[in-house]
Amino acid sequence: MGESRPNILYLNSHDTGRYVQPYGHAVRTPHIQRLAEEGVLFRNAFCAGPTCSPSRAGLLTGQSAHSSGMLGLAHRGWSLHDYGHVLLHTLREYGYTSHHAGVQHIRHYAEKEAWKQIGFDERLDGREYEAARSFLERRPRQPFYLEVGFGLTHRPFALPLDPQDDPRFVAPPPCLPDAPQTREDFAHFRTEAAELDRRIGEVLAALDRSGLADNTLVICTTDHGIAFPLMKCNLTDHGIGVMLILRGPGPFTGGAVVDGLVSQTDLFPTICDYLGIPRPGWLEGVSFLPLVTGEADHVREAVFSEVTYHAAFEPQRCVRTTRYKYIRRYDQRSRVVLPNCDDSPSKDLLLASGWRELPRDQEMLFDLVFDPQEAHNIVNEPRVADVLQGLRARLDAWMAETGDPLAVGPAPRPDGIIVNDPDGLSPSEPAVTVGA
Secondary structure, eight states, X not given: OGGGOOEEEEEEESSOTTOSGGGTOSOOOHHHHHHXXXXXXXXXXXXXXXXXHHHHHHHHXXXXXXXXXXXXXXXXXXXXXXXXGSHHHHHHXXXXXXXXXXOOOSSOTTSTTHHHHHTOSEEEOSSHHHHXXXXXXXXXXXXXXXXXXXXXXXXXXXXXXXXXXXXXXXXXXXXXXXXHHHHHHXXXXXXXXXXXXXXXXXXXHHHHHHTOGGGEEEEEEESSSOSSTTSTTOSSHHHHEEOEEEEOSSSSOSSEEEOSOEEGGGHHHHHHHHHTOOOOTTOOSOOOHHHHHTSOSOSOSOEEEEEEESSSEEEEEEEEOSSEEEEEESSOOXXXXXXXXXXXXXXXXXXXXXXXXXXXXXXXXXXXXXXXXXXXXXXXXXXXXXXXXXXXXXXXHHHHXXXXXXXXXXXXXXXXXXXXXXXXXXXXXXXXXXXX
């Protein structure tokens, strides 16, 4: 695109999954809906890991979480191997300035000037949407990269319940029981999502008023699934499925829907191809630009995702094709790791119903056509023996190719990381610092 390279506005939320209006859910997000109607929506987009920092690291470096070094949460001691691999540094080589507002989760936010450690040119102070709005209205020099991180829809849900989200008429996510606790809980999520949408709408309106919308690629996504039991921190689609909507000059227009598999690690190489700049050598993702231009109906046969640390250690990996999902655990635990599930009324209901005592499998295989909720493990069924063998091999090959530490032995446990006891109940319980 040469001298006419577009600006990039990257909007990311916390814990939203695909629970927004354009993915068919009864959640009031009209501004995200409008973005989808004007841009391109990806129905099968997945994160690099269903935990906050690993997911964001995957998107911003174009690498798997373990390749980037982000095996756990930044505020619990994890960091990237090389912050020079973050997207903004590549963009800077081609004239982009970089600006940040709101949440970032790839450097400990308590660090003094963490934004400088990442490499941003400017930190915009104040509420994320207000800071971004002010930035856009001052008509900044182009091209720019503006990253806006929203704290919503992370727990705790602090907003007063909107009367439009009456729990009597709310259905919880299908992987959870339909009960008063889950309806009330999800009603609060809907209120939080509506406020997230309002703030995104403020930023998009400022982009329109600035006259920059026609020369700006907008990227709207989230880190992983919603913060409910069996979702966030899990490798089912409830955990790794994310909204991904792009709108901008060129092919990202017209309300198109893409069904091909994509990973958030694919965004970096896609941006490179879109801008006509070389791809850095460390990228593991593949460009999905051919899906958007109509040159191909798929660019990858499978996506991969992972969990190693969240509040507690829970190493697991997965490979997903269009038909099957294979998940393997590496900790030999027979029970759920409860500190990796955020506290909530929905969690309380499952605990009261005996969740802690339920066994869990070390290997899981799901047929996503006949079992889209991933509730029936068919790993021991003879009819899928060849499928199982193939997916095991594919996962092993990916782990070896990307240098996954779990491919050769135990996961690293460096000094300074903060971990909870996996036998605990809550992420809010006392944690320990390794090596202290």
